[in-house]
Amino acid sequence: MIPGAFDYHRPTSVADAVKLLVDLGDDARVLAGGHSLIPMMKLRMAVPEALIDIRGIAGLKGISQDGGAIAIGAMTTQAELIASALLRERCPIIGETAAQIADPQVRNMGTIGGNVANGDPGNDMPALMQALDATFLVEGPGGAREVKARDFYKGAYETALADNEILTSIRFAAPAAGHGWAYEKQKRKIGDYATAAAAVILTVARRMCTGAAVALTNVADTPLFVAAAGAALVGTSLDADAVKAAAGACEAVASPSSDSRGPAEYRIKIAGVMVARAIARAADRAS
Amino acid sequence: MSKMHVKLTVNGKPVGGHAEPRTLLIHFLRENLGLTGPHIGCDTSHCGACTVDMDGMSVKSCTIVVAQANGAAVTTIEGIAAPDGTLHALQEAFREHHGLQCGFCTPGMITRAWRLLQESPSPTEAEIRMGISGNLCRCTGYQNIVKAISAAADSLATQKEAAE
Numbered sequence: 370m371i372p373g374a375f376d377y378h379r380p381t382s383v384a385d386a387v388k389l390l391v392d393l394g395d396d397a398r399v400l401a402g403g404h405s406l407i408p409m410m411k412l413r414m415a416v417p418e419a420l421i422d423i424r425g426i427a428g429l430k431g432i433s434q435d436g437g438a439i440a441i442g443a444m445t446t447q448a449e450l451i452a453s454a455l456l457r458e459r460c461p462i463i464g465e466t467a468a469q470i471a472d473p474q475v476r477n478m479g480t481i482g483g484n485v486a487n488g489d490p491g492n493d494m495p496a497l498m499q500a501l502d503a504t505f506l507v508e509g510p511g512g513a514r515e516v517k518a519r520d521f522y523k524g525a526y527e528t529a530l531a532d533n534e535i536l537t538s539i540r541f542a543a544p545a546a547g548h549g550w551a552y553e554k555q556k557r558k559i560g561d562y563a564t565a566a567a568a569v570i571l572t573v574a575r576r577m578c579t580g581a582a583v584a585l586t587n588v589a590d591t592p593l594f595v596a597a598a599g600a601a602l603v604g605t606s607l608d609a610d611a612v613k614a615a616a617g618a619c620e621a622v623a624s625p626s627s628d629s630r631g632p633a634e635y636r637i638k639i640a641g642v643m644v645a646r647a648i649a650r651a652a653d654r655a656s
Numbered sequence: 657m658s659k660m661h662v663k664l665t666v667n668g669k670p671v672g673g674h675a676e677p678r679t680l681l682i683h684f685l686r687e688n689l690g691l692t693g694p695h696i697g698c699d700t701s702h703c704g705a706c707t708v709d710m711d712g713m714s715v716k717s718c719t720i721v722v723a724q725a726n727g728a729a730v731t732t733i734e735g736i737a738a739p740d741g742t743l744h745a746l747q748e749a750f751r752e753h754h755g756l757q758c759g760f761c762t763p764g765m766i767t768r769a770w771r772l773l774q775e776s777p778s779p780t781e782a783e784i785r786m787g788i789s790g791n792l793c794r795c796t797g798y799q800n801i802v803k804a805i806s807a808a809a810d811s812l813a814t815q816k817e818a819a820e
Contacts, residue, residue, distance in 0.1 A: 377677035472790025
């Protein structure tokens, strides 16, 4: 399988990349790691006439912190997320999630920016970014703007990103020291998308849950941030009833399609199971 | 959609050629450069038979267009043995431990393991299995592949000690 023909551009600044997007119009696509786009192009499900490869733009890569805020450049690869000592210390759920994406070779090319910007409901990072309440920075011809991860996803492959904008970085407040976390993903095999997956981040003080965020992967056309699930946990001791209520809130909003990963009813049930497991593991890790 | 001039360093040698940007790296290696060690297996980024090393990391060359690889340093299975033909410890270990049956996945397995052992010189069995999780063996010969990689790690450690 060979992609359709395209013109190839390798700009060295975001401004140049945006200018190319504007000049070339709808027929151009941004190429990050290429590990979603190139397979789509090989299947001719995507036939862009121009690719704008942003790998040569300095400054789009890297992980930094400024006080309690963490910034991750869009071109940071999944492998780099896993290797980051800063993330391991301040926000280990990112590495835990990245390690469940695809396989080592794909993680060397695949980027966090591509993962969140593509809008594929199977991607794992969008739900996690919603659980973290992350903000995406995007740049277009009118300058830079911010979009909340929780407002970014409109449908399958439909996002708040305009055709002439590039997602350049992701920012979020590091979860409180001592927080608990878990990303639980059921998949049929290494490299598969989730049958259902859940990201849980919570804080516990004196055995009571004081804060909780729950989000789901691949059980709807978009990632799902389930505020009701977090609310069901806060103020409880994370006892069996609270976990059941949180899982129930997730099952209530999950609307997956029936596919090779199982019938919709099964995938909804698995979403609840993933949530319950993630809460248990996050609670264990909280201090 | 004209052809572009591509320059790479492959197995330590500078090479170049004209190719359409959409040419997959695996096709450029096999068809333009005649390096038929890396194989096309699934052609969908799953099986890892096309694994090569690019700028110090393992990648699947069926999912990279040659325009992206322009300027990169690439190592294929052809570049793993010493220039005089002496097999690399991994190649010896795959032979010794029967780490291949039909052999189709072997170039990808060895090229991936070659990078894995540089990232993690004495991996546990679990680390080896996770490390090669992007490489499929349809003969299901994983047991001996893992043994071979583990043995190669030991023999590389011994070689290193002897050299010091």
